[in-house]
Amino acid sequence: MRKEYLYTPGPVAVPPEVLLKLAEPMYHHRSKRFQTVFSEVNEKLKQVFRTKNDIITFTASGTGAMEAAVVNFLSPGDKVITINGGKFGERWVGLAKAYGLAQHEVKITWGTAPDPEEIGKLLAADSSIKAVYTQLVETSTGTLYDVQALGAVVAKTPAIFVVDAISGMGADDLPVDAWQVDVCVVGSQKALMIPPGLSFMSVSEKAWAMAEKATLPKYYFDARKARKLLAKNDTPYTPAHTLIGALNVSLDMILKEGIEAVVARHARLAAAVRAGVAALNLPLYSKRPANALTAVETPGMDAEVIKKELDKDGILVAGGQDEAKGKIIRIAMMGYANEADVMIALAGLEQVLQRVGYAFTPGAGVAAAQASLLKG
Numbered sequence: 235m236r237k238e239y240l241y242t243p244g245p246v247a248v249p250p251e252v253l254l255k256l257a258e259p260m261y262h263h264r265s266k267r268f269q270t271v272f273s274e275v276n277e278k279l280k281q282v283f284r285t286k287n288d289i290i291t292f293t294a295s296g297t298g299a300m301e302a303a304v305v306n307f308l309s310p311g312d313k314v315i316t317i318n319g320g321k322f323g324e325r326w327v328g329l330a331k332a333y334g335l336a337q338h339e340v341k342i343t344w345g346t347a348p349d350p351e352e353i354g355k356l357l358a359a360d361s362s363i364k365a366v367y368t369q370l371v372e373t374s375t376g377t378l379y380d381v382q383a384l385g386a387v388v389a390k391t392p393a394i395f396v397v398d399a400i401s402g403m404g405a406d407d408l409p410v411d412a413w414q415v416d417v418c419v420v421g422s423q424k425a426l427m428i429p430p431g432l433s434f435m436s437v438s439e440k441a442w443a444m445a446e447k448a449t450l451p452k453y454y455f456d457a458r459k460a461r462k463l464l465a466k467n468d469t470p471y472t473p474a475h476t477l478i479g480a481l482n483v484s485l486d487m488i489l490k491e492g493i494e495a496v497v498a499r500h501a502r503l504a505a506a507v508r509a510g511v512a513a514l515n516l517p518l519y520s521k522r523p524a525n526a527l528t529a530v531e532t533p534g535m536d537a538e539v540i541k542k543e544l545d546k547d548g549i550l551v552a553g554g555q556d557e558a559k560g561k562i563i564r565i566a567m568m569g570y571a572n573e574a575d576v577m578i579a580l581a582g583l584e585q586v587l588q589r590v591g592y593a594f595t596p597g598a599g600v601a602a603a604q605a606s607l608l609k610g
Contacts, residue, residue, distance in 0.1 A: 296421030299433035320374035370402035376529030385414035405526035513602035
């Protein structure tokens with residue numbers, strides 16, 4: 235019998251309450267029933283984002299919201315800064331190229347975070363820059379960026395500050411308004427604990443003012459069109475309304491725990507994972523590790539082999555991408571995760587390490603993680 239434990243950085247395990255909601259009979263989306271649910275979801279999302287701004291919901295993956303965060307606020311030839319420290323920073327770069335923007339690409343070493351002072355200097359040197367695009371968590375490297383410091387820098391300029399928090403929201407701290415984030419994009423299949431298929435974009439008044447002048451082509455991802463119908467608790471096109479109903483349940487779970495407590499839980503679980511792998515003499519890949527996931531180097535071993543061996547045992551983690559492929563595994567304790575999940579993941583990792591001949595003290599990782607958790 236095979237039993238699976240999902241510790242990838244999305245999709246994540248979905249709580250039973252949410253799965254039961256998804257099993258309910260279908261109903262029509264152009265109805266008062268949907269409008270009531272959508273109204274509830276919109277208010278709850280604001281509490282999770284910690285924003286007073288409108289949040290647009292798209293029936294699309296997180297990349298759809300990223301594209302919306304480009305086309306709704308800019309015009310052809312506009313200047314932007316893109317921060318590229320991994321596969322998802324590369325996505326901002328690719329979107330800027332696709333839409334003919336003049337970009338200053340800030341390339342940073344994988345596993346490191348951008349320097350806010352450097353971004354400030356770039357903005358000071360050119361007042362015509364319209365936007366800065368970055369991540370909260372660079373998922374490919376497990377790295378947390380200093381969004382608070384970056385937001386303070388960008389807020390002093392006419393540019394808008396756009397943050398991909400697809401993996402980070404709900405796992406790492408991000409009070410959108412307090413940290414002066416103008417546009418924040420999030421995906422449904424991470425710490426929000428529902429299946430893939432929805433993405434979200436909060437928009438500040440500073441960004442809406444830019445949207446009024448933006449001329450990049452858009453149709454499905456037209457945020458102004460969506461905002462008009464949002465006022466009526468509706469959407470311009472067919473929504474994934476069953477997912478929105480499921481989200482209503484998962485948001486209740488998050489808000490019952492409290493968003494600050496949810497972030498603290500993620501921090502505690504991530505610290506335990508880091509303590510465990512350190513006790514196994516496995517270094518972290520990131521110089522500034524996130525709560526959402528832990529990227530672990532496997533020196534002297536092919537990380538893809540480790541990943542495949544874990545998979546055989548039903549423990550599903552992610553491998554590295556591009557230059558990190560074969561060098562790291564990525565273990566996420568995201569969303570519907572608790573202390574037992576840390577123990578399962580590390581015990582499974584120890585078992586695999588023994589199978590491949592890696593020298594370590596058996597039980598050391600689990601013991602270190604347990605000690606970390608007992609400290610609180």
